[in-house]
Amino acid sequence: MIVIMQPGASEAQIDHVIERIGQLGLTPHVSKGQFRTVIGAVGDKQPAHQHILESLEGVDRVVPIMRPFKLASREFHADNSVVNVCGVPIGGPGLTIIAGPCAVEDEPMLRRIATACKARGAVILRGGAYKPRTSPYDFQGLGQDGLKILRQVGDELRMPIVSEVLSAGEVELVGKYVDMFQVGARNMQNFYLLKEVGDTGKPVLLKRGMAASIRELLMSAEYILARGNRNVVLCERGIKTFETEVRFTLDVSCVPVAKHESHLPIIVDPSHAAGKRHLVGPLALAGIAAGADGVIVEVHDRPEEALCDGPQALLPDMLGELADQIAKVGAALGRSMVK
Ligand code: PEP
């Protein structure tokens, strides 16, 4: 349930409500809105709790949250949330471009590609060091060495970095290097991993599972939020359908549905959906037109040599062209580019 405070409620009144929620064995989560403060009380609640909280000073009313995803819902937090990745916002009025190779292959390669991406409008650098591959014989990533390279190049170019973490046991190690964790599609319902990245408080890019519903995506986000980490960015990256012309089907409807249900930012990953570079641009633009807060795209300057996902990698100049088009679609929607 949520405790909706009166518009002029004092800090002392808010603190008292938070204290009482704790005493009732519930976990308080505070959401400061433009006009009033809302306090979520999550946990095993009893009917009497509502009346106890309603009787407190400064409380306007107490209402149950109807959605199963409580903290991710707009009932709990009406305004759009903005996630700050080391100074780069995702989810505000601007559109954010995250780009880089699928995998970190070596240092010169990452430096070349990252420099090219930055020059063409990318503001956050991506690169996988731990790769979830369908085949155990495929390149699995450079591991910690890859993270070191990513950190080095990110620092040189002053770009925050995002990289995937595959297991709960590796969160501490990966967290020493990255500015934002990526939880991949194959791990969207790895609840131990979600709790662990939740505990770090660091931004998390949560990708939708390829066979997961939008509601399941929001429930996974809830796992991270329930640990007190508000920095969750959703990502639609394509789902399995009967269509074989694309690697996955980018579910554009996920964007407006998630926006309607949740205050969390959402971006699209057209690269893994498309599987082919000529489809990446149109899908990215469709996502932006549908209301996404940005894109994450794979880029390689020598895609034929790429150790992972070469066919879907944009060439650097294709990213430049796409960034221009995103800016135009964004302008039509009253949105600017995050620089
Ligand atoms: C990736 O971003 O390289 C990746 C493996 O993505 P996904 O989890 O969406 O397949």
Ligand code: MN
């Ligand atoms: Mn990839």
